Amino acid sequence: MIDTIFALSSGAPPAGIAVIRISGPEAESTLSALSGPCPPARRPSLRVLHSRLGGFLDKALVTWFPGPATATGEDLVELHCHGGRAVVAAVLGALEAMPGLREAQPGEFTRRAFMNGRIDLTEAEGLADLLAAETEWQRLGALVAAGGALSKRIEIWRELVLGLSAEVEAAIDFGDEDDVGELPGDFGESVAFVAGTVERVLARPSADRLREGIRVVFAGPPNAGKSSLFNALLEEGVAIVSAEAGTTRDVIERPVSLDGVPFTLVDTAGLREAGAGEIEAIGIERAREQLVRAQIVLWLGDPEDRPEGSILVQTKCDLGMAEVDGAFRVSAVTGEGLPVLVEEIIRLGKVALPPRGNIAFNRRQKAVATQALECLKRAGEIRDPLLVAEELRAARAAFDALSGRNSTEEMLDALFGRFCIGK
Numbered sequence: 001m002i003d004t005i006f007a008l009s010s011g012a013p014p015a016g017i018a019v020i021r022i023s024g025p026e027a028e029s030t031l032s033a034l035s036g037p038c039p040p041a042r043r044p045s046l047r048v049l050h051s052r053l054g055g056f057l058d059k060a061l062v063t064w065f066p067g068p069a070t071a072t073g074e075d076l077v078e079l080h081c082h083g084g085r086a087v088v089a090a091v092l093g094a095l096e097a098m099p100g101l102r103e104a105q106p107g108e109f110t111r112r113a114f115m116n117g118r119i120d121l122t123e124a125e126g127l128a129d130l131l132a133a134e135t136e137w138q139r140l141g142a143l144v145a146a147g148g149a150l151s152k153r154i155e156i157w158r159e160l161v162l163g164l165s166a167e168v169e170a171a172i173d174f175g176d177e178d179d180v181g182e183l184p185g186d187f188g189e190s191v192a193f194v195a196g197t198v199e200r201v202l203a204r205p206s207a208d209r210l211r212e213g214i215r216v217v218f219a220g221p222p223n224a225g226k227s228s229l230f231n232a233l234l235e236e237g238v239a240i241v242s243a244e245a246g247t248t249r250d251v252i253e254r255p256v257s258l259d260g261v262p263f264t265l266v267d268t269a270g271l272r273e274a275g276a277g278e279i280e281a282i283g284i285e286r287a288r289e290q291l292v293r294a295q296i297v298l299w300l301g302d303p304e305d306r307p308e309g310s311i312l313v314q315t316k317c318d319l320g321m322a323e324v325d326g327a328f329r330v331s332a333v334t335g336e337g338l339p340v341l342v343e344e345i346i347r348l349g350k351v352a353l354p355p356r357g358n359i360a361f362n363r364r365q366k367a368v369a370t371q372a373l374e375c376l377k378r379a380g381e382i383r384d385p386l387l388v389a390e391e392l393r394a395a396r397a398a399f400d401a402l403s404g405r406n407s408t409e410e411m412l413d414a415l416f417g418r419f420c421i422g423k
């Protein structure tokens with residue numbers, strides 16, 4: 001027997017309205033117990049809610065959604081109560097006291113939607129990102145996956161591969177005993193077409209970049225002005241600034257949205273070969289690790305030592321030193337040059353993200369799609385229909401894994417654990 005679960009699905013009280021969801025086989029009987037006979041399906045109705053012992057709970061707008069065409073795929077009830085802390089506590093307490101009901105775990109409503117085939121794994125992943133989205137680019141990126149665009153594309157790939165498999169089976173069937181028959185002349189091209197479309201999506205930056213933010217690392221020698229510039233871009237005094245060389249030791253990270261694009265700004269210890277104490281030396285080691293992880297490096301140092309691909313920044317331009325060729329001249333003190341530098345960071349950030357409004361893979365999806373691609377490539381190269389059939393089967397299995405048709409409990413725990421209670 002499946003548990004019937006309930007949870008507060010709206011934000012923390014107090015609020016104007018609190019939405020409490022109940023999902024599972026006892027949803028209808030629970031609503032009846034609270035407020036008398038169920039109202040017509042999908043029609044919000046104003047009802048008085050009573051506890052089992054007859055105590056008055058609240059006057060609420062209640063809606064009854066019979067399954068399976070519901071958000072969870074199960075019978076579902078929504079109570080729109082007054083959003084006061086005590087009101088919510090009283091209603092949740094009354095539900096807790098009902099036999100067969102228990103509070104939902106984080107993400108459990110969505111997990112049920114997945115288990116009941118209402119959404120696939122890519123849509124659930126998109127939903128998790130959508131709920132966590134803080135910037136416009138994150139929202140739009142997550143919507144693509146949550147709205148099912150990636151799911152649909154995977155379905156198309158599966159169908160195409162299924163069609164190819166049918167062609168191979170036909171070739172195998174038409175062969176006589178010693179000879180398995182020939183694949184159609186354009187078979188290689190057909191396989192290459194599917195492989196090419198998978199490859200194009202694989203070539204896009206990972207969708208995780210959107211979630212994590214583009215990493216912008218401030219690097220250079222001690223006292224270059226890294227922390228000052230870091231603070232200036234954040235418009236906040238986060239990192240300690242001082243005239244003492246070796247002030248910053250730990251890596252300091254802060255998320256920031258610039259023009260709706262998500263970035264993670266990373267301040268690091270000044271790089272120097274000699275003269276650093278033990279703690280500073282550890283900081284320098286960490287700074288080097290950050291350089292490797294960065295998508296954008298702002299180099300506030302000698303152009304000669306500049307890491308490949310970094311943006312050269314000449315800071316403290318208010319002090320009036322000679323211009324460095326090809327550098328962005330800025331001052332953390334006067335703010336001069338900052339808008340131009342920020343514009344460049346935004347431009348590079350957009351390039352390092354999946355194209356807006358387009359499907360992209362996250363890390364999990366990339367790993368599985370890469371397997372699919374490898375199978376397809378091999379299928380396009382070999383001529384033996386029996387082996388080709390095997391590769392196509394493996395490609396299809398990879399597409400199944402992409403949409404979560406055969407996911408493990410562990411994978412699902414990891415994903416749905418990212419959701420909050422009530423989602």
Ligand SMILES: Nc1nc2c(ncn2[C@@H]2O[C@H](COP(=O)(O)OP(=O)(O)OP(=O)(O)O)[C@@H](O)[C@H]2O)c(=O)[nH]1
Nearest residue numbers: 222223224225226227228242246247248270316332
């Ligand atoms: N005039 C002027 N002084 C600056 C500017 N930026 C930083 N400074 C000064 O330069 C000194 C070093 O600045 P920090 O921001 O601590 O430099 P840092 O690169 O983070 O230094 P470490 O963490 O020690 O590696 C401080 O005295 C700052 O006030 C600037 O744009 N103009």
Ligand SMILES: [K+]
Nearest residue numbers: 223242244247
């Ligand atoms: K300093």
Ligand SMILES: [Mg+2]
Nearest residue numbers: 226227247248
């Ligand atoms: Mg510093």
